[in-house]
Amino acid sequence: MNTPILVSKDQSKAVQEIKVGDYVYVAGLDLVWKQKKVGYSGGSQSSKNTRQPGIIFISYGQEQYLVVTPDSLFLMPDQTLKRADKLTIQDHLLNEKGQKVAIHGVDSGVYRGGFHHIATDTQEPNENLDGHLVIANGIVCADYTLQIKYHGDEHKKEFAEMPTVGSKAYNDKYGVVKDQAIRNKNIDIDFTPSSEIAIPKRPADALAFISEEDAQAHLEYGQFRDHLDPVSRSWIDYLFTQFKLHYPDINFSVDWNNDEVNAYAWISNGERHVQILGGLVRSTTLELEGLALVVAHEIGHHYGGEPTYPGSTLSCEGQADFYGARNVMRKVWFGEFYISVTEKAISQLADFFGVASTDMDKQAAFMGKNTNGCEHPPGDCRIETYNAAVDLKPKPACAG
Ligand SMILES: [Zn+2]
Known part of the structure; x- marks a missing residue:
């Protein structure tokens, strides 16, 4: 203008x-x-x-x-x-x-x-x-x-x-070149560089959507939309607006410039947080529906109840998956929408979990892990959990 x-x-x-x-x-x-x-x-x-x-x-x-x-x-x-x-x-x-x-x-x-x-x-x-x-x-x-x-x-x-x-x-x-004009605010336009937009800082013990190893595999093998892709950004804006209506106590944020493929939930100073990283938003396996289920999982950590991480009120991974798909999604997407959105979400997440499985050695090591505790169940178990939630069946044993 x-x-x-x-x-x-x-x-x-x-x-x-x-x-x-x-x-x-x-x-x-x-x-x-x-x-x-x-x-x-x-x-x-x-x-x-x-x-x-x-x-x-x-x-x-x-x-x-x-x-x-x-x-x-x-x-x-x-x-x-x-x-x-x-x-x-x-x-x-x-x-x-x-x-x-x-x-x-x-x-x-x-x-x-x-x-x-x-x-x-x-x-x-x-x-x-x-x-x-x-x-x-x-x-x-x-x-x-x-x-x-x-x-x-x-x-x-x-x-x-x-x-x-x-x-x-x-x-x-090329390095980060900060322009003097923006820093001095001596220009007559309302522009805020993304590096200066405050994002809540997540603690080291924030709970993730996928494990560190899986996130690394995604970075290596995943495919991503363009860094500034406006469509996926508008999905996130839309989803945060919808979820905030039902979960007003949660601070939703997106760390857009972070290319890592993950999302987090944590509580600090009594405030509940959900943060999604740019790399996950840009993963070509996920669209609006899949991203909605990721956000629902993070909300599931906050309100999913038992079993919880030791010494914490935040739900274990399998429980966050189950509560997210069964309760959170059902609350935000009404009636028939719930079924159609969640089914699309499950199919996108099946694709997403598949990406991390490209490296067979990594997958073998991952599958061999004891997942009966609080940590992330393998991808196929998580899909089974989401399907059980939609069908109003009990949480599968593999999800802890
Ligand atoms: Zn999680």
């Missing part, structure tokens, strides 16, 4: 004020600029209450900045287009004359406000991308038509190989 777009040689307009039929300054890869009519203009309502996570902040040039969606595209000196969530301080942006502009910082975080997009037309762009490059706050970037085109499989793959801003792989490679 309010991003100035060049509409003629020496005039710019805030993006949301550009309407269909207005003129805008456009070019192709040759950067020969001319005015062309806008054929598409649309976006989300601008409101200070619209909380948008997974947004990219880029600072560049002479204390300039842009706040964009992760799929926004920028023209690179080698004439390729690069997604905003893949930019690094080693990249250069281009100004309208094709001159390089240094990037000082790239960060992901939460933005309060709306976004607006424009395009000259929605036809398939030609090889030179004629009419589909625009100048936003002095920088050459793609219009909405190109942005949508790049959602396609052919480009998805090339971007998937580049680390995403905020991920561990990215930080390991």
